[in-house]
Amino acid sequence: MFKFSFVTTEKINNGAGFDIHKEHHKIAIIGAKAHVAKEKLKIGDLVYLEGKVITRRYKDSDNVLRYDTEISVSHYEILASIDTYCTT
Secondary structure: OEEEEEEEEEEEEOOOOEEEEEEEEEEEEOOHHHHHHHHHOOOOOEEEEEEEEEEEEEEOOOOOEEEEEEEEEEEEEEEEOHHHHOOO
């Protein structure tokens, strides 16, 4: 199994300005695909992911309701390596 995470950010117009909504996602790739992904994927790569979204809710130690979202990947493609579209 290969797990990694990313954050998506969305601006939402609330009528008086914009609110920033951030959501943290956990990605899980299992099986033989996980080994290849672990070797080939790099931070910044453009990747297409296809799979099932699983959301769990729980209360943390402060009794605050939290949500945990994981995408169980059934198929992925590396669309572009960061090395091909970003130069230093």
